[in-house]
Amino acid sequence: MVATFLSNFARAQRQPVDRWSVGVILLCGLILGPVLAVLVAAFGDSGGLWSHLYDTVLGRYISNTLILMAGVGVVAIGFGVSSAWVVSRYDFAGRRILEWMLLLPAAIPAYIIAYSYTEFFEYAGPLQSALRHLFDWQSPRDYWFPEIRSLGGAILVMASVLYPYIYMVTRIAFRLTPASLFEIALVHNRSQFWQVGLPLARPAIMAGLALVMMEVMSDFGTVEFFAIETITLGIFNVWLGMNNLVAAAQISIVGFGFILALLGLELYARSRQQYVSSSRNQTPLAMLVPTKAGILACWAVCVIPLLFGFFIPVGVLLGLVATNDLLADFLAIRGIVGNTLIVAAIAAVVIMVLSAFIVVTATFRAGSKTRKMALFASTGYAFPGTILAIGVLIFTGQLDRAIAAVFGAQFQGILITSIGVLFLAYIVRFQAVGYGAMISGVRRLPANMMNASRVLGQGYMDSIRRVIMPLLKSSFLAGMMLVFVDVMKELPMTLLLRPFNFDTLATYTYQFAKDEMLEMAALPALMIVLSGLVPVILMSAMLRRYR
Known part of the structure; x- marks a missing residue:
């Protein structure tokens, strides 16, 4: 030896x-x-700070983070998968425009949408002002309006800009699914979406969801602006507020553990499934032609994410810049x-x-x-x-x-x-x-x-x-x-x-x-948005190759 x-x-x-x-x-x-x-x-x-955090705020950090991740994940999957299915399987007027426009929210950071939504949805904002004028309401006691600076508001804000991660990969997965499998579902009178499209696209959906979860975990601007105590905000507060780098690192490990657990569960679930396509030459996938009511539904599925993720925040920024x-x-x-x-x-x-x-x-x-x-x-x-x-x-x-x-x-x-x-x-x-x-x-x-x-x-x-x-x-x-x-x-x-x-x-x-000075923040925020449109165009061109 x-x-x-x-x-x-x-x-x-x-x-x-x-x-x-x-x-x-x-x-x-x-x-x-x-x-x-x-x-x-x-x-x-x-x-001794870690034990103090454990007894006081750590539970709140973890619960808020888990609720935020779960909520954003559900809404982002709803936006991304539904819109990807519509533009991949249905042929309707405006589909080619909508299929690349659905990527536009990826150009906007979540914290910029948080600032824009606060300006748009707050009590003195244009929406509530218009409602009070329309219905002759005089004070907040006369009506109820959801608070945008809340956990639910943060879920909507983040999901509106993060769903393109899921939309992009799911759209590719739907287009790469063999047409013969959809035809078999039609022959047996089964749902093409629930029985074929969704199960085969699940690995892609989970891959996009993992990216969404990482972005939610790393977000600071939105949760800090909405005053939501998450793990990331806790790291910031412990590090700079309490001047304790070790405790901040310990909280960081907790956050990273969530990401590892998410990826581990997906890898375990995927290891128990297998799919192999034995056909070499694939026939083109025939697009479905919806009815008039179906066309309206297709437009609604595509426009709602765009409205929340792009048009409202960009419109607010343009309005502030114009003044x-x-x-x-x-x-x-x-x-x-x-x-x-x-x-x-x-x-x-x-x-x-x-x-x-x-x-x-x-x-x-x-x-x-x-x-x-x-x-x-x-x-x-x-x-x-x-x-x-x-x-x-x-x-x-x-x-x-x-x-x-x-x-x-x-x-x-x-x-x-x-x-x-x-x-x-x-x-x-x-x-x-x-x-x-x-x-x-x-x-x-x-x-x-x-x-x-x-x-x-x-x-x-x-x-x-x-x-x-x-x-x-x-x-x-x-x-x-x-x-x-x-x-x-x-x-x-x-x-x-x-x-x-x-x-x-x-x-x-x-x-x-x-500092609530959104007029001063509008122009630099809009410039960040405009700079993000170039890679969105590149991603759209890449997706067009998957026919």
Whole structure:
């Protein structure tokens, strides 16, 4: 046994070290550092605060979070699945317009809709004012109107902008379902939706639901504006309000446990089901033609989510912007617009370059363990922004101490006081977006593409530069656009990690909106919305390919 070990060790020493694989391992280790830092910090001493939180507010944090996740999930599934089924199976006037418009709410951050809905639905807002004028009501005692700043209001707000996650993947699943299965349901007089479409689309629906749950867990602006005590808001309050990083990390682990439990239940349920299509050539799926009443129902199913998720909030923002001096407002925030564009552009380029390097190297150069590590490094999106902010600060603090120990005390705090901390947080969280875009592109390439290039005399680097990357250009650009918009919309990490006297459109909007100065927040909020329309158009073009 000893001789075998020594032989294997000697053989490993003779093998050259692959610098590309080492680079991927080091880079993935850097990305995973903040995540591991949160896990390590959670085992620290909170000074008795954790037991106090457990006895007082932790139960409320957990119950509100679970109710919010369940409510948003139910409403988002209702909006997303019903609209996806209607545009996929029924042929009616306006269907082609509605099928891409249903993606528009994805361009609006939830906290912006929260601000807009408060302006629209509050007592002094246009809706209640019109109702009082119409019915001659004099005071709130004369009528009842639901309170928008409530748990139910937050559920409606978040579901209205998050349902496109479910709509997009469910629509693809419906279109990829073989037409023969729907025909069998018709022959046996069974429901095409309940017996065929919904069961086969369930994995896609649950995948979209998992993304929705992650977004609900990470939301800060909406729950803070509506004063709903969730786990994310609790992390923020314990960290900054009570100055206890360990207790905040411990609450973070509770939140991450919810995400793991959700994904684990879905993987377990999916492992017990199997579906295989044995037919090679699929006939086109015949669209159903609804009656006149059916056409109205189809329009209602599609327009209601659009009304709540796009038209009302954008209309409110446009109304607020129209009452102000547009040129003066823009000149006042032009520096902030520049900050946002520069930060988002740099983050998008850096994240996509790193993602391309990780994916291409792990696919064509590294072994299976490196590929698993690359996949694990893309799980940062499952952590809420507040959790990652904690991990980034702990991780960069440790790096700062190591740098000061090596180079001297004058370098103490060189990382944690720079904007590099914010970029590291963006990389850890949004690298999953870049990884997903690049891995989907790589999987569409022929398996022998790299080998064919090497046989023709091209080196590894030349093959990447002249063959692989040109074929991945569309995936690279699409991922870069998505990362750009995600960084523009991101609020909690930017709010917590930005340098002093540095604002983005998201933080600027938040600061005025929380002080009820929605007129000042309207223009930057509208600019964030407009910036999100480009990837929505790209997603719509992608979905049109699935015929």
